[in-house]
Amino acid sequence: MAFVSGPLFPIYGYKNVKNIMLAQPRQSDGPMVVAALNDPRVYMNLNGPPYPYTEKDWEEWYLFVSHAARECSKEYQVIDEELGDQGRDPKEREYQRKRLIMQSMWPLTIRIEPELLRDRLRGESAFIGTITPQRSIFLYILDEDERQRRKQENDGLAAGDPKIIWEVGFYLIPDYHGRGIMPAVLRTVIKHVLIQYMNAHIVEATYFEHNSSSKRVLEKCGFRIVQLVPDAIALPPTKTNGVTGRKVGLGVMRWQGA
Template sequence: MASPFVSSTTRTFSPPLHYDEETNEPYLPLAPPFGPRIRLTPPRLYDPRPTPDSDPDAPHNKIEDDVAALVKHHNLAEIYMFLTGPPRPYTEEYAKEWLKKRKTESQALIDEMDRETSSYKGLVEAGTSVETDTPTPRLVLSGCPVRVIRERLDDGTDVFLGDCFLARSHFPEIADLKERERRTEENYTYEKGDPRIVYSFGMFLSPSAHGRGIMSATVQTLIEQWAVPVMAARQFEVAAMSHNVGSQKVFLKNGFALVNELEDAVDLEKLGKGEGKAGLKLYRREVRSPEEK
């Protein structure tokens, strides 16, 4: 079976993705000292091997998809008590459906990257920015195709550590539903690269990986290595439940500032995650690219 990640595009002007030598799976290594051992990859719903291998002990034949890992982690109280989205109980069927959607999104972004880098390469080789007064259009992509945090082991296998994704904000902190819908719709009308777009993060990390600074490095990597230089992202905001101290520390370490606190904003009982309500804390960060400083 051909690898879903194989591409004929020459990535001379590619964003900073790497490609696994055995599986050809794209990945983004975390900022030092974690990368390349710890990396971000696309979600997996099947083995990303380029071809079947008769040796069952080959490292890339040991790669599993993410269904079991998602079910395991989303049913841990240490994780679901800090998330507002996933259902409880989190089932295998839901995991497979979720992975199908995320895989489709990831592949669409990889395809976009191939198209855009090919066009960009042609413009540069034609001397557009050197021999004429017309500047070469900036390479800008609409999203990031990698999101799952994994740790590569010495035997070639890897361990699922968590998930961290970047998307346009849906402004969960806005209590008025009509205003929230209006702001969300407006946020999605902007063309990619528009500095008015507000981006947000969603994330969780395996309890086994807590206390190592991995999520802080993940957010740093996504902002500095991808969102700002590749997506031209400038505005970020995140909402964390008041009792989610870990996530708040992650964003404070990454230059976010607390801008608002909302009491009783999340109905825990309605979400099946306890009794009463929880507050929300809103953090925000604005950045400039090196060229704008």
């Protein structure tokens, strides 16, 4: 089974920029990722990536996410080929749920495809961000033992179990901030990835308390505030001009399906 690196899902419900797609990560995304994760408009709203972010950081991260994406892609292709168009018919839902992606993480990139077909066939799409649905890591639980217990419990649930708690993390490169892209992307991921291929019923997301933009994105997609955890995340001195001990609160929001 060949690894699909091209488009997987078109972004539904967004008209301002044509040809926005979800696709697998590509090694050639490195320069754009490095630039984004060294921009304060991005890194000050993210917990995970190191700062400064280097080419070596990208190479190591790409090995990890490309493997996860490759495994999801293999399962996705099998499901998609078996179900065909009927798999998207609500009458086939119960059968579809028997064929789910087993992986716990699906790293996806957000891309703009070129207008010309020949350029699309050559794979010349532009990276503009990432979104990753995965089983929750419960970042907002500050007690480490309890956080690990909850994660192990959640990870131990069988694929498709409606009690699995999923989460999404995302960012766009700053040139595309404020255009309404991310709500359309997130709605697409929930409906056409998490529900359809993972049978998700509960999806959570966290945001730094100063990041009102992400909070608005989540609200537009039907997420509701669960709690605000004060002083949850300690920022590294590299992000605070050498100041140590600075912490930010963490907002927790949840989407719940039928």
